[in-house]
Amino acid sequence: MNQLRNCYVFVFEGYSDWEPALAMYGIGTFTDVNIVTFSLTGEAVSSGGKLQVQPQASLAQALEADIDLLILPGGEAMEHGANTELIPLIEQLLAQQKTIAAICGATSLLAQHGFLDHITHTSNNLEVLKMMAPDYKGAAQYQDIPAVADKQVITASGTAMIPFAKAIFQHFNLLETENLQFWFNFFDNNAVLPEMLPALSFHFFYQRYETNYQGMMALVRTAIREVYLEAAKAGLEVCGAPAWHYHNFDGQPDTIFTLDIGLPVTSVLPVSAPWHCETLPPFNCVSMQHRGQWDKLADTYGSLFAGLQLLNKQPNGYTREQYLRYNFEQPEQNITNIQIGLQ
Structure with a gap:
Protein backbone atom coordinates (compact mmCIF):
# COMPACT_ATOMS: atom_id res chain seq x y z
CA MET A 1 0.00 0.00 0.00
CA ASN A 2 1.25 3.49 -0.88
CA GLN A 3 1.60 5.47 2.34
CA LEU A 4 1.13 9.22 2.30
CA ARG A 5 2.62 11.22 5.16
CA ASN A 6 4.33 14.16 3.45
CA CYS A 7 3.08 15.89 0.31
CA TYR A 8 5.25 18.55 -1.35
CA VAL A 9 3.74 20.94 -3.90
CA PHE A 10 6.02 22.87 -6.25
CA VAL A 11 5.03 26.49 -6.91
CA PHE A 12 6.64 28.87 -9.38
CA GLU A 13 6.00 32.19 -11.03
CA GLY A 14 2.78 31.91 -13.06
CA TYR A 15 1.90 28.35 -12.00
CA SER A 16 -1.68 27.26 -12.71
CA ASP A 17 -3.05 27.56 -9.20
CA TRP A 18 -6.38 25.79 -9.86
CA GLU A 19 -4.78 22.56 -11.06
CA PRO A 20 -3.50 21.15 -7.73
CA ALA A 21 -6.11 22.98 -5.61
CA LEU A 22 -8.73 20.24 -5.27
CA ALA A 23 -6.18 17.56 -4.38
CA MET A 24 -4.49 19.88 -1.87
CA TYR A 25 -7.76 20.81 -0.19
CA GLY A 26 -8.90 17.22 0.08
CA ILE A 27 -5.62 16.06 1.56
CA GLY A 28 -5.18 19.10 3.79
CA THR A 29 -8.71 19.11 5.18
CA PHE A 30 -9.61 15.45 5.59
CA THR A 31 -6.30 13.75 6.43
CA ASP A 32 -3.38 14.37 8.76
CA VAL A 33 -0.92 14.44 5.87
CA ASN A 34 1.70 17.19 6.05
CA ILE A 35 1.50 19.50 2.99
CA VAL A 36 4.52 21.67 2.18
CA THR A 37 4.76 24.19 -0.66
CA PHE A 38 8.19 24.97 -2.06
CA SER A 39 9.74 27.07 -4.80
CA LEU A 40 13.20 26.89 -6.34
CA THR A 41 14.65 29.42 -3.89
CA GLY A 42 12.02 29.44 -1.17
CA GLU A 43 11.05 32.97 -2.15
CA ALA A 44 7.45 34.09 -2.75
CA VAL A 45 5.83 33.59 -6.16
CA SER A 46 2.76 34.92 -7.91
CA SER A 47 0.46 32.29 -9.42
CA GLY A 48 -1.29 32.52 -12.76
CA GLY A 49 -4.33 33.84 -10.90
CA LYS A 50 -2.17 36.50 -9.19
CA LEU A 51 -2.28 34.65 -5.88
CA GLN A 52 0.73 35.63 -3.78
CA VAL A 53 2.24 32.48 -2.28
CA GLN A 54 4.98 32.35 0.32
CA PRO A 55 6.38 28.82 0.13
CA GLN A 56 7.45 26.96 3.24
CA ALA A 57 10.62 25.54 1.75
CA SER A 58 13.15 25.73 -1.07
CA LEU A 59 14.21 23.07 -3.56
CA ALA A 60 17.39 22.52 -1.54
CA GLN A 61 15.27 21.73 1.51
CA ALA A 62 12.95 19.50 -0.53
CA LEU A 63 15.96 17.46 -1.64
CA GLU A 64 16.67 16.70 1.99
CA ALA A 65 13.05 16.03 2.96
CA ASP A 66 11.09 12.80 3.35
CA ILE A 67 8.56 13.15 0.51
CA ASP A 68 5.88 10.60 -0.36
CA LEU A 69 4.07 12.66 -3.00
CA LEU A 70 5.38 15.45 -5.21
CA ILE A 71 2.67 17.47 -6.98
CA LEU A 72 3.78 19.42 -10.06
CA PRO A 73 1.25 21.93 -11.42
CA GLY A 74 1.38 23.26 -14.95
CA GLY A 75 2.00 26.71 -16.27
CA GLU A 76 3.53 28.33 -19.33
CA ALA A 77 7.04 28.16 -17.89
CA MET A 78 6.79 24.38 -17.59
CA GLU A 79 5.77 23.99 -21.22
CA HIS A 80 8.81 25.95 -22.41
CA GLY A 81 11.51 24.01 -20.62
CA ALA A 82 11.83 25.94 -17.37
CA ASN A 83 12.26 24.43 -13.91
CA THR A 84 14.79 21.81 -14.98
CA GLU A 85 16.31 22.28 -11.52
CA LEU A 86 13.60 19.85 -10.36
CA ILE A 87 15.04 16.91 -12.31
CA PRO A 88 17.38 15.65 -9.52
CA LEU A 89 14.46 15.69 -7.06
CA ILE A 90 12.21 13.78 -9.48
CA GLU A 91 14.95 11.21 -10.13
CA GLN A 92 15.59 10.84 -6.41
CA LEU A 93 11.93 10.30 -5.57
CA LEU A 94 11.32 7.78 -8.36
CA ALA A 95 14.41 5.84 -7.28
CA GLN A 96 12.86 5.71 -3.79
CA GLN A 97 9.54 4.45 -5.23
CA LYS A 98 7.82 7.70 -4.24
CA THR A 99 5.00 9.24 -6.27
CA ILE A 100 5.10 12.08 -8.79
CA ALA A 101 1.78 13.69 -9.83
CA ALA A 102 2.06 16.05 -12.80
CA ILE A 103 -0.74 17.95 -14.52
CA CYS A 104 -0.91 19.99 -17.72
CA GLY A 105 2.43 21.63 -18.56
CA ALA A 106 4.24 19.65 -15.87
CA THR A 107 3.74 16.56 -18.01
CA SER A 108 5.85 18.31 -20.66
CA LEU A 109 8.69 18.60 -18.15
CA LEU A 110 8.49 14.86 -17.48
CA ALA A 111 8.35 14.08 -21.21
CA GLN A 112 11.30 16.34 -21.99
CA HIS A 113 13.51 14.32 -19.66
CA GLY A 114 12.39 10.80 -20.54
CA PHE A 115 10.22 10.06 -17.50
CA LEU A 116 7.21 9.16 -19.66
CA ASP A 117 8.95 6.97 -22.24
CA HIS A 118 8.12 3.63 -20.61
CA ILE A 119 4.92 4.19 -18.63
CA THR A 120 1.28 4.77 -19.52
CA HIS A 121 0.50 8.48 -19.30
CA THR A 122 -1.49 11.40 -20.64
CA SER A 123 -1.11 15.13 -21.21
CA ASN A 124 -2.99 17.95 -22.93
CA ASN A 125 -2.54 16.52 -26.43
CA LEU A 126 -0.16 13.96 -27.91
CA GLU A 127 0.95 16.08 -30.87
CA VAL A 128 1.52 19.10 -28.63
CA LEU A 129 3.52 16.94 -26.23
CA LYS A 130 5.73 15.80 -29.11
CA MET A 131 6.40 19.44 -30.02
CA MET A 132 7.16 20.41 -26.43
CA ALA A 133 9.46 17.41 -25.94
CA PRO A 134 11.43 16.66 -29.14
CA ASP A 135 13.23 13.69 -27.54
CA TYR A 136 10.02 12.15 -26.18
CA LYS A 137 9.72 8.42 -27.04
CA GLY A 138 6.55 7.49 -25.19
CA ALA A 139 3.89 8.07 -27.87
CA ALA A 140 2.92 4.38 -27.87
CA GLN A 141 2.17 4.65 -24.14
CA TYR A 142 0.01 7.79 -24.47
CA GLN A 143 -3.68 7.58 -23.52
CA ASP A 144 -6.13 10.25 -24.58
CA ILE A 145 -8.02 10.31 -21.26
CA PRO A 146 -8.19 12.91 -18.46
CA ALA A 147 -5.84 11.25 -15.96
CA VAL A 148 -3.60 8.19 -15.80
CA ALA A 149 -1.79 6.48 -12.93
CA ASP A 150 0.96 4.01 -13.79
CA LYS A 151 3.50 2.71 -11.33
CA GLN A 152 4.52 5.76 -9.28
CA VAL A 153 3.61 8.45 -11.82
CA ILE A 154 0.26 10.21 -12.15
CA THR A 155 -0.39 12.46 -15.15
CA ALA A 156 -3.38 14.56 -16.19
CA SER A 157 -4.47 17.13 -18.72
CA GLY A 158 -4.91 20.73 -17.69
CA THR A 159 -8.72 20.51 -17.78
CA ALA A 160 -8.77 17.40 -15.55
CA MET A 161 -8.43 18.88 -12.08
CA ILE A 162 -11.08 16.51 -10.70
CA PRO A 163 -9.74 13.28 -12.29
CA PHE A 164 -6.24 14.37 -11.24
CA ALA A 165 -7.32 14.68 -7.61
CA LYS A 166 -9.22 11.39 -7.79
CA ALA A 167 -6.19 9.57 -9.20
CA ILE A 168 -4.10 10.85 -6.28
CA PHE A 169 -6.74 9.92 -3.71
CA GLN A 170 -7.13 6.43 -5.19
CA HIS A 171 -3.38 5.88 -5.41
CA PHE A 172 -3.08 6.43 -1.66
CA ASN A 173 -6.43 4.81 -0.73
CA LEU A 174 -7.62 8.13 0.70
CA LEU A 175 -11.21 7.62 -0.45
CA GLU A 176 -11.53 5.06 2.34
CA THR A 177 -11.77 8.13 4.60
CA GLU A 178 -15.54 8.66 4.83
CA ASN A 179 -15.42 12.46 5.20
CA LEU A 180 -13.11 12.83 2.22
CA GLN A 181 -15.22 10.49 0.11
CA PHE A 182 -18.44 12.32 1.00
CA TRP A 183 -16.91 15.71 0.15
CA PHE A 184 -15.29 14.50 -3.07
CA ASN A 185 -18.51 12.88 -4.29
CA PHE A 186 -19.86 16.38 -4.94
CA PHE A 187 -17.19 16.75 -7.64
CA ASP A 188 -17.06 13.19 -8.99
CA ASN A 189 -19.43 12.74 -11.95
CA ASN A 190 -19.63 8.99 -11.31
CA ALA A 191 -20.73 9.35 -7.69
CA VAL A 192 -24.25 8.99 -6.31
CA LEU A 193 -24.88 12.22 -4.43
CA PRO A 194 -26.93 12.69 -1.28
CA GLU A 195 -29.87 15.04 -1.43
Whole structure:
Protein backbone atom coordinates (compact mmCIF):
# COMPACT_ATOMS: atom_id res chain seq x y z
CA MET A 1 0.00 0.00 0.00
CA ASN A 2 1.25 3.49 -0.88
CA GLN A 3 1.60 5.47 2.34
CA LEU A 4 1.13 9.22 2.30
CA ARG A 5 2.62 11.22 5.16
CA ASN A 6 4.33 14.16 3.45
CA CYS A 7 3.08 15.89 0.31
CA TYR A 8 5.25 18.55 -1.35
CA VAL A 9 3.74 20.94 -3.90
CA PHE A 10 6.02 22.87 -6.25
CA VAL A 11 5.03 26.49 -6.91
CA PHE A 12 6.64 28.87 -9.38
CA GLU A 13 6.00 32.19 -11.03
CA GLY A 14 2.78 31.91 -13.06
CA TYR A 15 1.90 28.35 -12.00
CA SER A 16 -1.68 27.26 -12.71
CA ASP A 17 -3.05 27.56 -9.20
CA TRP A 18 -6.38 25.79 -9.86
CA GLU A 19 -4.78 22.56 -11.06
CA PRO A 20 -3.50 21.15 -7.73
CA ALA A 21 -6.11 22.98 -5.61
CA LEU A 22 -8.73 20.24 -5.27
CA ALA A 23 -6.18 17.56 -4.38
CA MET A 24 -4.49 19.88 -1.87
CA TYR A 25 -7.76 20.81 -0.19
CA GLY A 26 -8.90 17.22 0.08
CA ILE A 27 -5.62 16.06 1.56
CA GLY A 28 -5.18 19.10 3.79
CA THR A 29 -8.71 19.11 5.18
CA PHE A 30 -9.61 15.45 5.59
CA THR A 31 -6.30 13.75 6.43
CA ASP A 32 -3.38 14.37 8.76
CA VAL A 33 -0.92 14.44 5.87
CA ASN A 34 1.70 17.19 6.05
CA ILE A 35 1.50 19.50 2.99
CA VAL A 36 4.52 21.67 2.18
CA THR A 37 4.76 24.19 -0.66
CA PHE A 38 8.19 24.97 -2.06
CA SER A 39 9.74 27.07 -4.80
CA LEU A 40 13.20 26.89 -6.34
CA THR A 41 14.65 29.42 -3.89
CA GLY A 42 12.02 29.44 -1.17
CA GLU A 43 11.05 32.97 -2.15
CA ALA A 44 7.45 34.09 -2.75
CA VAL A 45 5.83 33.59 -6.16
CA SER A 46 2.76 34.92 -7.91
CA SER A 47 0.46 32.29 -9.42
CA GLY A 48 -1.29 32.52 -12.76
CA GLY A 49 -4.33 33.84 -10.90
CA LYS A 50 -2.17 36.50 -9.19
CA LEU A 51 -2.28 34.65 -5.88
CA GLN A 52 0.73 35.63 -3.78
CA VAL A 53 2.24 32.48 -2.28
CA GLN A 54 4.98 32.35 0.32
CA PRO A 55 6.38 28.82 0.13
CA GLN A 56 7.45 26.96 3.24
CA ALA A 57 10.62 25.54 1.75
CA SER A 58 13.15 25.73 -1.07
CA LEU A 59 14.21 23.07 -3.56
CA ALA A 60 17.39 22.52 -1.54
CA GLN A 61 15.27 21.73 1.51
CA ALA A 62 12.95 19.50 -0.53
CA LEU A 63 15.96 17.46 -1.64
CA GLU A 64 16.67 16.70 1.99
CA ALA A 65 13.05 16.03 2.96
CA ASP A 66 11.09 12.80 3.35
CA ILE A 67 8.56 13.15 0.51
CA ASP A 68 5.88 10.60 -0.36
CA LEU A 69 4.07 12.66 -3.00
CA LEU A 70 5.38 15.45 -5.21
CA ILE A 71 2.67 17.47 -6.98
CA LEU A 72 3.78 19.42 -10.06
CA PRO A 73 1.25 21.93 -11.42
CA GLY A 74 1.38 23.26 -14.95
CA GLY A 75 2.00 26.71 -16.27
CA GLU A 76 3.53 28.33 -19.33
CA ALA A 77 7.04 28.16 -17.89
CA MET A 78 6.79 24.38 -17.59
CA GLU A 79 5.77 23.99 -21.22
CA HIS A 80 8.81 25.95 -22.41
CA GLY A 81 11.51 24.01 -20.62
CA ALA A 82 11.83 25.94 -17.37
CA ASN A 83 12.26 24.43 -13.91
CA THR A 84 14.79 21.81 -14.98
CA GLU A 85 16.31 22.28 -11.52
CA LEU A 86 13.60 19.85 -10.36
CA ILE A 87 15.04 16.91 -12.31
CA PRO A 88 17.38 15.65 -9.52
CA LEU A 89 14.46 15.69 -7.06
CA ILE A 90 12.21 13.78 -9.48
CA GLU A 91 14.95 11.21 -10.13
CA GLN A 92 15.59 10.84 -6.41
CA LEU A 93 11.93 10.30 -5.57
CA LEU A 94 11.32 7.78 -8.36
CA ALA A 95 14.41 5.84 -7.28
CA GLN A 96 12.86 5.71 -3.79
CA GLN A 97 9.54 4.45 -5.23
CA LYS A 98 7.82 7.70 -4.24
CA THR A 99 5.00 9.24 -6.27
CA ILE A 100 5.10 12.08 -8.79
CA ALA A 101 1.78 13.69 -9.83
CA ALA A 102 2.06 16.05 -12.80
CA ILE A 103 -0.74 17.95 -14.52
CA CYS A 104 -0.91 19.99 -17.72
CA GLY A 105 2.43 21.63 -18.56
CA ALA A 106 4.24 19.65 -15.87
CA THR A 107 3.74 16.56 -18.01
CA SER A 108 5.85 18.31 -20.66
CA LEU A 109 8.69 18.60 -18.15
CA LEU A 110 8.49 14.86 -17.48
CA ALA A 111 8.35 14.08 -21.21
CA GLN A 112 11.30 16.34 -21.99
CA HIS A 113 13.51 14.32 -19.66
CA GLY A 114 12.39 10.80 -20.54
CA PHE A 115 10.22 10.06 -17.50
CA LEU A 116 7.21 9.16 -19.66
CA ASP A 117 8.95 6.97 -22.24
CA HIS A 118 8.12 3.63 -20.61
CA ILE A 119 4.92 4.19 -18.63
CA THR A 120 1.28 4.77 -19.52
CA HIS A 121 0.50 8.48 -19.30
CA THR A 122 -1.49 11.40 -20.64
CA SER A 123 -1.11 15.13 -21.21
CA ASN A 124 -2.99 17.95 -22.93
CA ASN A 125 -2.54 16.52 -26.43
CA LEU A 126 -0.16 13.96 -27.91
CA GLU A 127 0.95 16.08 -30.87
CA VAL A 128 1.52 19.10 -28.63
CA LEU A 129 3.52 16.94 -26.23
CA LYS A 130 5.73 15.80 -29.11
CA MET A 131 6.40 19.44 -30.02
CA MET A 132 7.16 20.41 -26.43
CA ALA A 133 9.46 17.41 -25.94
CA PRO A 134 11.43 16.66 -29.14
CA ASP A 135 13.23 13.69 -27.54
CA TYR A 136 10.02 12.15 -26.18
CA LYS A 137 9.72 8.42 -27.04
CA GLY A 138 6.55 7.49 -25.19
CA ALA A 139 3.89 8.07 -27.87
CA ALA A 140 2.92 4.38 -27.87
CA GLN A 141 2.17 4.65 -24.14
CA TYR A 142 0.01 7.79 -24.47
CA GLN A 143 -3.68 7.58 -23.52
CA ASP A 144 -6.13 10.25 -24.58
CA ILE A 145 -8.02 10.31 -21.26
CA PRO A 146 -8.19 12.91 -18.46
CA ALA A 147 -5.84 11.25 -15.96
CA VAL A 148 -3.60 8.19 -15.80
CA ALA A 149 -1.79 6.48 -12.93
CA ASP A 150 0.96 4.01 -13.79
CA LYS A 151 3.50 2.71 -11.33
CA GLN A 152 4.52 5.76 -9.28
CA VAL A 153 3.61 8.45 -11.82
CA ILE A 154 0.26 10.21 -12.15
CA THR A 155 -0.39 12.46 -15.15
CA ALA A 156 -3.38 14.56 -16.19
CA SER A 157 -4.47 17.13 -18.72
CA GLY A 158 -4.91 20.73 -17.69
CA THR A 159 -8.72 20.51 -17.78
CA ALA A 160 -8.77 17.40 -15.55
CA MET A 161 -8.43 18.88 -12.08
CA ILE A 162 -11.08 16.51 -10.70
CA PRO A 163 -9.74 13.28 -12.29
CA PHE A 164 -6.24 14.37 -11.24
CA ALA A 165 -7.32 14.68 -7.61
CA LYS A 166 -9.22 11.39 -7.79
CA ALA A 167 -6.19 9.57 -9.20
CA ILE A 168 -4.10 10.85 -6.28
CA PHE A 169 -6.74 9.92 -3.71
CA GLN A 170 -7.13 6.43 -5.19
CA HIS A 171 -3.38 5.88 -5.41
CA PHE A 172 -3.08 6.43 -1.66
CA ASN A 173 -6.43 4.81 -0.73
CA LEU A 174 -7.62 8.13 0.70
CA LEU A 175 -11.21 7.62 -0.45
CA GLU A 176 -11.53 5.06 2.34
CA THR A 177 -11.77 8.13 4.60
CA GLU A 178 -15.54 8.66 4.83
CA ASN A 179 -15.42 12.46 5.20
CA LEU A 180 -13.11 12.83 2.22
CA GLN A 181 -15.22 10.49 0.11
CA PHE A 182 -18.44 12.32 1.00
CA TRP A 183 -16.91 15.71 0.15
CA PHE A 184 -15.29 14.50 -3.07
CA ASN A 185 -18.51 12.88 -4.29
CA PHE A 186 -19.86 16.38 -4.94
CA PHE A 187 -17.19 16.75 -7.64
CA ASP A 188 -17.06 13.19 -8.99
CA ASN A 189 -19.43 12.74 -11.95
CA ASN A 190 -19.63 8.99 -11.31
CA ALA A 191 -20.73 9.35 -7.69
CA VAL A 192 -24.25 8.99 -6.31
CA LEU A 193 -24.88 12.22 -4.43
CA PRO A 194 -26.93 12.69 -1.28
CA GLU A 195 -29.87 15.04 -1.43
CA MET A 196 -31.06 17.50 1.20
CA LEU A 197 -34.76 17.65 0.39
CA PRO A 198 -37.94 17.34 2.48
CA ALA A 199 -39.61 13.92 2.24
CA LEU A 200 -43.18 14.55 1.14
CA SER A 201 -46.30 13.51 2.99
CA PHE A 202 -47.98 10.25 1.87
CA HIS A 203 -50.50 7.63 3.00
CA PHE A 204 -48.89 4.57 4.58
CA PHE A 205 -50.33 1.12 5.38
CA TYR A 206 -48.12 -0.81 7.77
CA GLN A 207 -47.61 -3.12 10.71
CA ARG A 208 -45.52 -2.01 13.70
CA TYR A 209 -42.97 -4.20 15.46
CA GLU A 210 -40.96 -3.77 18.63
CA THR A 211 -37.84 -5.76 17.84
CA ASN A 212 -34.06 -5.99 17.88
CA TYR A 213 -31.59 -6.74 15.08
CA GLN A 214 -32.12 -10.51 15.16
CA GLY A 215 -35.89 -10.12 15.19
CA MET A 216 -35.69 -7.65 12.32
CA MET A 217 -33.72 -10.10 10.16
CA ALA A 218 -36.41 -12.73 10.69
CA LEU A 219 -38.90 -10.36 9.00
CA VAL A 220 -37.01 -10.18 5.70
CA ARG A 221 -39.00 -11.80 2.85
CA THR A 222 -42.00 -12.51 5.10
CA ALA A 223 -43.36 -9.27 6.52
CA ILE A 224 -43.79 -7.37 3.27
CA ARG A 225 -45.57 -10.34 1.64
CA GLU A 226 -48.13 -10.18 4.42
CA VAL A 227 -48.51 -6.41 3.94
CA TYR A 228 -49.39 -6.88 0.26
CA LEU A 229 -51.99 -9.54 1.12
CA GLU A 230 -53.60 -7.46 3.87
CA ALA A 231 -53.62 -4.32 1.73
CA ALA A 232 -55.59 -6.18 -0.93
CA LYS A 233 -58.04 -7.51 1.68
CA ALA A 234 -58.57 -3.97 3.01
CA GLY A 235 -59.34 -2.64 -0.46
CA LEU A 236 -56.26 -0.38 -0.48
CA GLU A 237 -54.55 0.65 -3.71
CA VAL A 238 -50.78 0.35 -3.47
CA CYS A 239 -48.95 3.24 -5.12
CA GLY A 240 -45.27 2.86 -4.31
CA ALA A 241 -42.34 0.74 -3.19
CA PRO A 242 -42.23 -1.25 0.07
CA ALA A 243 -40.59 0.58 2.95
CA TRP A 244 -39.15 -0.08 6.38
CA HIS A 245 -39.29 2.84 8.82
CA TYR A 246 -36.90 2.70 11.78
CA HIS A 247 -37.43 4.62 15.03
CA ASN A 248 -34.36 4.98 17.27
CA PHE A 249 -32.41 2.10 15.76
CA ASP A 250 -28.74 2.53 16.73
CA GLY A 251 -27.32 -0.48 14.90
CA GLN A 252 -26.50 -2.39 18.08
CA PRO A 253 -27.66 -6.05 18.05
CA ASP A 254 -29.54 -6.00 21.38
CA THR A 255 -31.23 -2.59 21.17
CA ILE A 256 -35.01 -2.78 21.06
CA PHE A 257 -36.44 -0.32 18.53
CA THR A 258 -39.67 0.36 16.68
CA LEU A 259 -39.95 -0.83 13.09
CA ASP A 260 -42.83 -0.03 10.71
CA ILE A 261 -43.04 -2.21 7.61
CA GLY A 262 -45.53 -1.22 4.95
CA LEU A 263 -46.58 0.24 1.62
CA PRO A 264 -47.64 3.65 0.28
CA VAL A 265 -51.33 3.68 -0.63
CA THR A 266 -53.61 6.13 -2.41
CA SER A 267 -55.99 6.79 0.49
CA VAL A 268 -56.52 6.23 4.19
CA LEU A 269 -59.14 3.60 5.08
CA PRO A 270 -60.15 2.05 8.42
CA VAL A 271 -58.15 -1.10 9.21
CA SER A 272 -58.07 -3.56 12.08
CA ALA A 273 -55.19 -4.16 14.50
CA PRO A 274 -52.34 -4.94 14.21
CA TRP A 275 -52.54 -2.86 11.03
CA HIS A 276 -52.27 0.93 10.73
CA CYS A 277 -53.22 3.21 7.87
CA GLU A 278 -52.43 6.89 8.22
CA THR A 279 -51.04 9.95 6.51
CA LEU A 280 -47.38 10.48 7.37
CA PRO A 281 -46.27 14.12 7.63
CA PRO A 282 -43.38 15.54 5.58
CA PHE A 283 -39.99 15.65 7.28
CA ASN A 284 -36.56 17.06 6.57
CA CYS A 285 -33.99 14.46 5.66
CA VAL A 286 -30.78 13.68 3.84
CA SER A 287 -31.26 10.89 1.31
CA MET A 288 -29.11 8.75 -0.93
CA GLN A 289 -29.63 5.75 -3.18
CA HIS A 290 -27.78 2.54 -2.41
CA ARG A 291 -27.26 0.30 -5.43
CA GLY A 292 -26.44 -3.35 -4.87
CA GLN A 293 -26.56 -5.91 -2.11
CA TRP A 294 -28.01 -5.03 1.27
CA ASP A 295 -24.96 -6.37 3.11
CA LYS A 296 -23.20 -3.24 1.80
CA LEU A 297 -25.84 -0.84 3.13
CA ALA A 298 -23.54 0.05 6.02
CA ASP A 299 -21.12 1.68 3.56
CA THR A 300 -23.82 4.05 2.29
CA TYR A 301 -24.99 4.79 5.82
CA GLY A 302 -21.39 5.53 6.75
CA SER A 303 -21.11 8.07 3.93
CA LEU A 304 -24.39 9.70 4.93
CA PHE A 305 -23.48 10.03 8.61
CA ALA A 306 -20.05 11.35 7.65
CA GLY A 307 -21.80 13.93 5.51
CA LEU A 308 -24.12 14.90 8.33
CA GLN A 309 -21.10 15.50 10.52
CA LEU A 310 -19.50 17.69 7.84
CA LEU A 311 -22.74 19.63 7.40
CA ASN A 312 -23.16 19.95 11.18
CA LYS A 313 -26.59 18.29 10.99
CA GLN A 314 -28.01 16.00 13.67
CA PRO A 315 -30.20 12.96 12.90
CA ASN A 316 -33.52 12.75 14.73
CA GLY A 317 -33.60 8.95 15.14
CA TYR A 318 -36.05 8.32 12.29
CA THR A 319 -34.82 6.51 9.17
CA ARG A 320 -36.61 5.12 6.12
CA GLU A 321 -35.49 2.52 3.62
CA GLN A 322 -37.55 2.44 0.43
CA TYR A 323 -36.95 -0.65 -1.71
CA LEU A 324 -37.29 0.78 -5.19
CA ARG A 325 -36.05 -2.46 -6.75
CA TYR A 326 -35.17 -5.69 -5.00
CA ASN A 327 -34.17 -9.05 -6.42
CA PHE A 328 -33.23 -11.86 -4.07
CA GLU A 329 -31.72 -13.93 -6.89
CA GLN A 330 -29.65 -11.02 -8.26
CA PRO A 331 -29.14 -8.70 -5.27
CA GLU A 332 -26.59 -6.62 -7.18
CA GLN A 333 -29.62 -5.20 -9.02
CA ASN A 334 -31.19 -3.81 -5.83
CA ILE A 335 -31.89 -0.07 -5.53
CA THR A 336 -32.63 1.15 -2.00
CA ASN A 337 -33.43 4.77 -1.18
CA ILE A 338 -32.26 5.76 2.32
CA GLN A 339 -33.75 8.77 4.13
CA ILE A 340 -32.27 9.92 7.44
CA GLY A 341 -34.43 12.40 9.34
CA LEU A 342 -32.88 15.62 10.60
CA GLN A 343 -33.50 17.56 13.79
